[in-house]
Amino acid sequence: MCSxxxxxxxxxxxxxxxxxxxAASEGSMALVxxxxxxxPVGILLLLVLPDGAGMFCLSIVLGALVNALVVGWCARALRRGHTPETAA
Structure with a gap:
């Protein structure tokens, strides 16, 4: 389940x-x-995948999905909390 x-x-x-x-046009920086x-995943995939508009969109989508997994993991960890162990 996604947070x-x-x-x-x-x-x-x-x-x-x-x-x-x-909004993108010739010379536009909107795609940045x-x-x-x-x-960082989207940028790394952009460097690895071949050139093209479809590959650009794919790198952004896959990068966002990986980042969403990390965000969800962090949200679950923060919600669960951590109580420090008391030393005996």
Whole structure:
């Protein structure tokens, strides 16, 4: 089950990507925002995958999914909490 924080992150990334695709024109820097939002995995995938608009979108989507997993894991860890062991 995906946490609320991870879902909100994925929605934000999807909205940024949709806005960037619609706002992108020749010489526009709009596509940088979703790439930065999916960093570091999105940037690494962009360097590894072949060139093309489809691969650019794929790197952002996969980067956002990996980051959402990390956000969800962190949210679960914070919600669970940790009480320090008392020394005997």
């Amino acid at each position: 609320l924080a991870a879902r909100l992150y994925l929605i934000a990334c999807a909205l940024m990507l949709a806005w960037a695709i619609l 925002l979703p790439l930065v939002a999916s960093a």
